[in-house]
Amino acid sequence: MKTINYYWRLFATAFCFFVFGVGGILIALIVAPIIIISFRNQNTRHIKGKLFIHYSFRMFIELMRLAGVLSYTVEGIEKFKEPGQLFLANHPSLIDVVFMIAFIPRTDCVVKGKLSKNPFTYGPVNAAGYIMNAEPEAVLQSSIESISSGNSLIIFPEGTRTTPGEGMKFKRGAANVALRGEFDITPVVIGCTPTTLTKSDKWYHIPPKKLHFTMKVKDKISIESFLQEKNANIAARSLTKSLEEYFSQEIKNLCLN
Amino acid sequence: MQTKEEIFEMVADLLEELFEVDKSSITMETNLYEDLDIDSIDAVDLVVKLKTVTGKKIQPDEFKTVRTMENVVDVVSGLVNK
Numbered sequence: 144m145k146t147i148n149y150y151w152r153l154f155a156t157a158f159c160f161f162v163f164g165v166g167g168i169l170i171a172l173i174v175a176p177i178i179i180i181s182f183r184n185q186n187t188r189h190i191k192g193k194l195f196i197h198y199s200f201r202m203f204i205e206l207m208r209l210a211g212v213l214s215y216t217v218e219g220i221e222k223f224k225e226p227g228q229l230f231l232a233n234h235p236s237l238i239d240v241v242f243m244i245a246f247i248p249r250t251d252c253v254v255k256g257k258l259s260k261n262p263f264t265y266g267p268v269n270a271a272g273y274i275m276n277a278e279p280e281a282v283l284q285s286s287i288e289s290i291s292s293g294n295s296l297i298i299f300p301e302g303t304r305t306t307p308g309e310g311m312k313f314k315r316g317a318a319n320v321a322l323r324g325e326f327d328i329t330p331v332v333i334g335c336t337p338t339t340l341t342k343s344d345k346w347y348h349i350p351p352k353k354l355h356f357t358m359k360v361k362d363k364i365s366i367e368s369f370l371q372e373k374n375a376n377i378a379a380r381s382l383t384k385s386l387e388e389y390f391s392q393e394i395k396n397l398c399l400n
Numbered sequence: 401m402q403t404k405e406e407i408f409e410m411v412a413d414l415l416e417e418l419f420e421v422d423k424s425s426i427t428m429e430t431n432l433y434e435d436l437d438i439d440s441i442d443a444v445d446l447v448v449k450l451k452t453v454t455g456k457k458i459q460p461d462e463f464k465t466v467r468t469m470e471n472v473v474d475v476v477s478g479l480v481n482k
Contacts, residue, residue: 279440319441376418376442 148211149351155210156349162206164263166199171266178270186292189272193249193294196271200245207238213353215242219360222329223247226293229324231317232331233390234299235307237340239333242358243297251294253282283316287324296320300386304342311387311394318382321366322375328364328386332393333357357397364389402480407473414449418442428470454480 174195182188207213223246230247232239244250253274258264274285290296298320300313321328334357337350364386372378408428416423421436432438438446443466447458456479466472 280444283441315439315441374418374420376445377420379441380419 148353149349152212152349152353153347155207155212156346159203159207159210159212160346163203166203167263167266169266170195170199170270171262175266175270185272188270190249192267192270192272193251196267197244197248197250199267200241203241204245211353213356215356215358217246217358217360220246222360222362223295226295227290227326228295228329229290229317229321229326230295230297230329230331231300231386232297233311233333233394234301234304235333235335235338235341236304238356239299239335240297242333242356243331246358247295247297249294250297251286251289252297253286279316283319283323286320290320290324290326300383306343307338307341311391313383313387313390315379315383318379318386319375322369322378322382325366325370327366330361330364330386330389330393332359332361332390332397334359334394334397359393359397361393402477404473404477407476407480408469410453411450411469411472411476414446414453418445418449426469428468428473430469431467432469432472433467450476456480 175192178188178191178195182191204215208215226249228247230243232243240252244252251271251273253276254268256275256277258268259275274282274289276282286296286298298317300317301311302314302316305311317328320326336355336357337352339348339350339354340346366382369378369382369385372381412423412426415421415426415436419436419438419442426436430436432443443463444460447460447463451458454476458475458479462475466475
């Protein structure tokens with residue numbers, strides 16, 4: 144039998160999706176024009192846009208918490224502060240990126256080109272000037288420039304949301320950014336129980352009990368030893384492999400706790 | 401004039417050098433992306449390398465449709481034997 148709590152969470156989830164959509168449209172109609180009028184420089188606009196999204200997402204998470212949709216814990220939150228970091232995280236659900244942007248001050252991320260055409264995401268994506276996924280070389284270059292300019296870049300090396308129960312398979316883009324830009328990696332291990340909003344879930348497939356979201360910011364992984372390898376393609380392969388092993392292990396540890 | 405066999409040899413050598421793949425496993429039917437685990441960034445590096453080796457300019461668009469070894473050989477042969 145479905146409990147009152149279930150129906151409440153279903154309603155609250157619908158409400159949160161609604162707020163997210165309306166927020167996206169308001170950003171396009173009101174916030175983005177204000178930013179454009181107030182600041183002349185494109186870079187400044189994007190920095191302000193990124194900060195606005197950061198605070199909005201922070202509020203959005205508190206809304207979800209207060210509405211009883213989820214609870215969360217963040218471990219190592221102080222490690223988010225330092226500017227210009229490369230964050231890699233596993234990707235169990237749709238809201239991972241909301242959490243990442245909410246807790247990291249000046250976040251950049253690589254987004255699907257589709258999001259700049261979607262009416263609900265068009266405003267935020269353009270106001271923040273997130274990197275559009277296009278030509279691999281251009282994305283690589285923009286990623287390196289973004290971190291060098293003081294943004295913190297989030298990459299989900301799986302490339303898409305995790306299919307529950309399948310082994311970790313990373314794409315090599317993240318390793319290439321780290322190696323070619325010479326950035327150490329700050330890993331973030333994300334846990335989401337019960338699993339929800341995976342690739343195959345619709346918004347109304349809410350979990351049987353309240354969602355708990357865990358984010359652990361780990362110590363930096365040095366890429367020094369991988370830079371010794373002269374052949375960049377081989378270095379990217381071995382770094383990717385080592386990252387896959389690292390995350391598989393960390394996710395196992397997370398489940399045991 | 402280079403024969404397709406010569407070009408195949410040259411490309412296979414490059415693949416071995418760049419990506420440490422097992423050269424003996426490569427045939428004309430080998431799919432670069434699926435069988436050799438090459439990604440789009442690798443492909444860009446491969447194009448750059450092919451340019452230096454052949455001394456010919458390769459249009460990135462021309463390489464986008466490339467999937468198998470045979471496709472690579474055809475593109476390269478089209479260029480060097482022009």
